[in-house]
Amino acid sequence: MEIVDFAALAPARHADAARILRGALAHVPSAYNGHGEAEAEVALRCGDDDWLGYAALEGGGLVGWIGAIRTYSHGWEIHPLVVAPDQHYRCIGSALMAALEARARSEGVLTLFLGSDDDYGGTTLFGRDLGPDVVGNIATIQMTGRRHPLTFYRRHGYEVVGLLPDVNGAGRPDIMLAKRLTTSRSSA
Numbered sequence: 807m808e809i810v811d812f813a814a815l816a817p818a819r820h821a822d823a824a825r826i827l828r829g830a831l832a833h834v835p836s837a838y839n840g841h842g843e844a845e846a847e848v849a850l851r852c853g854d855d856d857w858l859g860y861a862a863l864e865g866g867g868l869v870g871w872i873g874a875i876r877t878y879s880h881g882w883e884i885h886p887l888v889v890a891p892d893q894h895y896r897c898i899g900s901a902l903m904a905a906l907e908a909r910a911r912s913e914g915v916l917t918l919f920l921g922s923d924d925d926y927g928g929t930t931l932f933g934r935d936l937g938p939d940v941v942g943n944i945a946t947i948q949m950t951g952r953r954h955p956l957t958f959y960r961r962h963g964y965e966v967v968g969l970l971p972d973v974n975g976a977g978r979p980d981i982m983l984a985k986r987l988t989t990s991r992s993s994a
């Protein structure tokens with residue numbers, strides 16, 4: 807497997823990136839299922855100077871990609887991270903994450919963060935009224951076995967730092983995750 811800068815991909819590969827985005831998130835109702843939505847998302851990211859990404863290639867074909875938006879002076883939002891469904895559990899996602907974290911560190915980023923929706927029942931937060939103690943509900947999160955990537959992110963050092971209740975509809979929260987790339991405050 808080879809990890810390359812997304813910007814170095816031939817434009818013809820962008821259709822493959824869109825296909826992977828759609829396929830990897832096919833179980834998520836809010837994600838790129840409409841006609842042309844995934845293609846529009848790839849075009850949007852490629853035209854955004856504040857976005858950067860990496861692609862995983864195997865046998866000359868695209869098998870996954872990751873991106874990040876330069877949101878804060880020292881904080882980037884990961885968006886998106888997708889691996890082709892028939893290539894999961896082969897460490898491709900981990901390799902993409904490692905490339906992005908290395909780039910972030912090299913540019914002085916201190917925190918990476920992301921939102922990971924649960925609008926399909928991947929965790930026990932789905933379908934619940936999370937108020938009024940929204941933050942208190944973080945401690946109750948359990949996996950349901952329905953392919954939510956929370957376990958993947960936790961294995962990579964990301965922790966749940968917040969919940970956005972109902973942002974995908976009643977009982978359909980976004981789970982906010984973050985990872986500090988340094989535990990030292992010496993560079994602050």
Ligand SMILES: CC(C)(COP(=O)(O)OP(=O)(O)OC[C@H]1O[C@@H](n2cnc3c(N)ncnc32)[C@H](O)[C@@H]1OP(=O)(O)O)[C@@H](O)C(=O)NCCC(=O)NCCS
Binds near residue numbers: 830889897900
């Ligand atoms: C999340 C995702 C990118 C992981 O990619 P991957 O290439 O399968 O991940 P890896 O093979 O590097 O897996 C690393 C570890 O995470 C675990 N893991 C991988 N996918 C997982 C999933 N969907 N749920 C739970 N754990 C998962 C693996 O078991 C592995 O654990 P191990 O190292 O202890 O064996 C991939 O499952 C995916 O594209 N999912 C759909 C899209 C998605 O949810 N993206 C994130 C949106 S916020």
